[in-house]
Amino acid sequence: MIRFLIRTLISLVTVALGLLVASWILPDFHVEWGGFLIAVVVFTIAQAVLGPFIFNVARQHASAILGGIGLVSTFVALLIASLFPGGITIDGWVTWVLATLTIWIITALGTWLLPLIFLKEKVKGAKA
Numbered sequence: 001m002i003r004f005l006i007r008t009l010i011s012l013v014t015v016a017l018g019l020l021v022a023s024w025i026l027p028d029f030h031v032e033w034g035g036f037l038i039a040v041v042v043f044t045i046a047q048a049v050l051g052p053f054i055f056n057v058a059r060q061h062a063s064a065i066l067g068g069i070g071l072v073s074t075f076v077a078l079l080i081a082s083l084f085p086g087g088i089t090i091d092g093w094v095t096w097v098l099a100t101l102t103i104w105i106i107t108a109l110g111t112w113l114l115p116l117i118f119l120k121e122k123v124k125g126a127k128a
Helices: 002-025 033-061 063-083 093-127
Strands: 029-031 088-090
Touching (some): 002 029, 002 093, 029 033, 063 093, 088 093
Antiparallel strands (some): 029 088
């Protein structure tokens, strides 16, 4: 249960960071602060549900794209999150591509690095 909560917290933090970074570096990516939390939660839930679903579909029908599953699920989750009014708006296909790449990189790195930080503290506590 604790692992699930930590993973959920890490996902929420990395998605929020990814959306913020995308809004800072991409001029056609806009975050409305009133709907920011909703966009983060919707994106996180969508990606958590869509990741395994898209993986299974790709594994059965298009195994050549298995490496891009994270990008595909990030794009679809971004699309779903943008449908909720007052959260995020994205103008132009180039911004869609760059936002997908930016958010994917940040969430991938965060999902990989943040557990190491938590485990490092846990190992230190166990040794003491």
